[in-house]
Amino acid sequence: MSRQEPVLRKAKESDAEQILELILRLKRLNEEFDPLYKVAEDAKEEGMKYVLEAIRSNDCLVAVAELGHKLVGVIKVDLRRRRFYEPKQDAHIVDLYVMPEFRLNGYGQKLIKFVIKEVRGRGGIVTVEFPSANKISTSFYEKLGFRPILNTYVLQPTWD
Amino acid sequence: MLFKVGGVSDPKQEEAETVKKSEISARLHRYYKGKIEVEPKCPVRSLDDFSIWYTPGVAGPSVEISENSDLSYEYTNRGNLIAIVSDGSRVLGLGKIGPQAALPVMEGKALLYKYLGGVDAYPIVLSTESAEDLVKTVIFLSPSFGGINLEDIEAPKCFTVLDRLRNQAPIPVWHDDQQGTATVIMAALKNALKLTSRSLKNSKIALIGAGAASVATARLLFLSGLPKESLIVCDSAGILHPERDDLDRLQLKNPWKYSLAIETNGERRKGGIREALVNTDVCISAAASGPGVIKPEWVAEMNRPSIIFALANPIPEIWPREAKSSGAAIVATGRSDFPNQVNNSLVFPAVFRGTLDVMARSITDEMCLAAADALADYAQVKGLSEDHILPTMDEWEVYTLEAAAVGSKAIAQGLARVNKTEQELREGAYEKILAARKKVELLMKEGLIAATPR
Numbered sequence: 001m002s003r004q005e006p007v008l009r010k011a012k013e014s015d016a017e018q019i020l021e022l023i024l025r026l027k028r029l030n031e032e033f034d035p036l037y038k039v040a041e042d043a044k045e046e047g048m049k050y051v052l053e054a055i056r057s058n059d060c061l062v063a064v065a066e067l068g069h070k071l072v073g074v075i076k077v078d079l080r081r082r083r084f085y086e087p088k089q090d091a092h093i094v095d096l097y098v099m100p101e102f103r104l105n106g107y108g109q110k111l112i113k114f115v116i117k118e119v120r121g122r123g124g125i126v127t128v129e130f131p132s133a134n135k136i137s138t139s140f141y142e143k144l145g146f147r148p149i150l151n152t153y154v155l156q157p158t159w160d
Numbered sequence: 161m162l163f164k165v166g167g168v169s170d171p172k173q174e175e176a177e178t179v180k181k182s183e184i185s186a187r188l189h190r191y192y193k194g195k196i197e198v199e200p201k202c203p204v205r206s207l208d209d210f211s212i213w214y215t216p217g218v219a220g221p222s223v224e225i226s227e228n229s230d231l232s233y234e235y236t237n238r239g240n241l242i243a244i245v246s247d248g249s250r251v252l253g254l255g256k257i258g259p260q261a262a263l264p265v266m267e268g269k270a271l272l273y274k275y276l277g278g279v280d281a282y283p284i285v286l287s288t289e290s291a292e293d294l295v296k297t298v299i300f301l302s303p304s305f306g307g308i309n310l311e312d313i314e315a316p317k318c319f320t321v322l323d324r325l326r327n328q329a330p331i332p333v334w335h336d337d338q339q340g341t342a343t344v345i346m347a348a349l350k351n352a353l354k355l356t357s358r359s360l361k362n363s364k365i366a367l368i369g370a371g372a373a374s375v376a377t378a379r380l381l382f383l384s385g386l387p388k389e390s391l392i393v394c395d396s397a398g399i400l401h402p403e404r405d406d407l408d409r410l411q412l413k414n415p416w417k418y419s420l421a422i423e424t425n426g427e428r429r430k431g432g433i434r435e436a437l438v439n440t441d442v443c444i445s446a447a448a449s450g451p452g453v454i455k456p457e458w459v460a461e462m463n464r465p466s467i468i469f470a471l472a473n474p475i476p477e478i479w480p481r482e483a484k485s486s487g488a489a490i491v492a493t494g495r496s497d498f499p500n501q502v503n504n505s506l507v508f509p510a511v512f513r514g515t516l517d518v519m520a521r522s523i524t525d526e527m528c529l530a531a532a533d534a535l536a537d538y539a540q541v542k543g544l545s546e547d548h549i550l551p552t553m554d555e556w557e558v559y560t561l562e563a564a565a566v567g568s569k570a571i572a573q574g575l576a577r578v579n580k581t582e583q584e585l586r587e588g589a590y591e592k593i594l595a596a597r598k599k600v601e602l603l604m605k606e607g608l609i610a611a612t613p614r
Contacts (some may be wrong), residue, residue: 100411101402134455135414155458 006107008114011062011074016051018071019064023047033131036154051112061091062113064108065098073098075111079119081150085127089124093101096128164318176472191613193265196274196282201237216319224517229575233306233519240592241280242307242512244269245298247289249336250314253449253473259285259507262312269336269508275600276559277509278592279516281309291320295328302331307523308337314374314412328534332515332523338376340504343511344550345373345444345469346380347535348502351549352467352490354540358441364463366436368477369447370496375416377444380532383525389426393417394436395428396448399424421483434458434569445477453477465489471502490546499532499547507531507552510559513589514566523566530569534562556593564591577579 011019030037054060054076065073081087092105093115098107106124108117116126128146130137189195202213211217233239233434248262249587266283273281282305288296294317298308298352308331313321318335325333334340351562353360365386367374370393381386393400400421410418429435434456437443438461447453450470454477458464468488470476480491480498492500511531517524538558551558564585580588603609 025405026407028405029412032409032412099403100407100418103411 006065006067011055011064018046019074021052022097032069033133072102073107077115087124089122091126093128121147195271200219204549209350216267233420238305243284243305244309244311245284246311247286255530257268273509274596277513278596284422295324307332319416324359334523335512336508337372339528340508341373342376342380343507344502344531345377346532348549350536364390364440366440367393368445370417373446388423391424392436393420398432401428429527437462444469446471450475450477451479459483459486500549510562511566514563518567518570520570520575527566527569530565531562534565558591560586
């Protein structure tokens, strides 16, 4: 099963439920890296809106890896404009998830390549965000040639 | 069919028995102030002998060893000495009780090593819980010992530590809770399959629990020819399968269990223990103390005649009587008061006996299987029956056969530093084990080991 080639394509609205499942798995995984990534109670409802908006928006790109009729991987990219810097265009990967059993088969890389092909006309750079403590992601992206460029720090004030 | 099943099956009486044994044990431990000590093994005819055994004469062997460190096995007790190393993070069924509290258990293990295998074993408990520290400490200790027995270290840390030490340590490293338990399970399984006319290749097996013993058992099952998709593993959260919600977390925290989830369970079964057992031939459970963890009506849904290993201590996941009345033909437990005790003590003394006698560099899974085969074959020679699939500890000839099988396998795999025939290994093991038993007998006779107080 894991040797089959997936079909890569842009997401449709009818994919929304399966995409949401995959993205919720990713968010639940993030819980492992920091208590501030605790998944919210209403994540399912909010997540549905998020997925549908992303599929409909011209400023986002959502692509899926499909095996049979099953979605086994998803990538969600924000197409951002860098006002102050060059190059101007940034395809920013916000979510990338592949079902565990299909990992190590290059599906993640294929999804990224698919996105790069899709945004070829815009040019620019590709960036990605993930929790600092996720060492598996660090090594995955570094193997693909990504390098660190931006730090995000967090403070939770006491507000008294 | 009528079955005679021993053991106390009333939980209250059971608890009373356990409390009583604990009280006696505490009293006797205090009386003897422990169970092992260090004794000379060379003659002391007069104090002049110290110039041979110690300075200046001892410089001779030291210089030779400095030129060839392998001579330390010949000129010192290193070749018969192992360390029992623990951080006290998962002791018996007591959990994380700390290194000092683990010491009586480690001394007990050392006693068994000596009495059953003629192996000198010394307890080393460590005030650290980090895998990194454990690995480093064992490597630092390695010049003193011929081998290391890791003991009572919690999962998944024990997997990290064993895997790293098997690669990095210059001496053989064994984790009894993984390899010892898995080896005796394989021996019992071989005979149970034979008795029910099954082959491993065509069997479907449910493994209940996914801790140290289960992970190692899965590895030995695959090595022995069980197709990965024919194994169903069930942990406290249910059957492992590739779509389980916690799989991402497992990939980070417990890659061993993660691999099992991805690779086993070809039919993608979901559910709990009940669902895991349906239409399987064998249930091997090293999960949680029972009774009632495995229900008789679930056993009834297995393929008959079914095989049940309910190995939790102190109480099996299901009482043997209940399992048998629900269609189980062969039941094994971890207890000595029921037939078919699946007991690590049948394995570890012999494995290290064989390993040390050929100065092996490591203990491979193939060596474990050689020990399992020797154990199973011995029970076959004595006559297999539903109540006799394994030898018992008092049939101590079996340790010499196991040790010889382990040593021969190490030689065949190119891991031994010395070459011996199977017969030489068996005779060597026999002499060493006999000497250990005789010494205890003699010390007791002479009153140097005091009689047990009333």
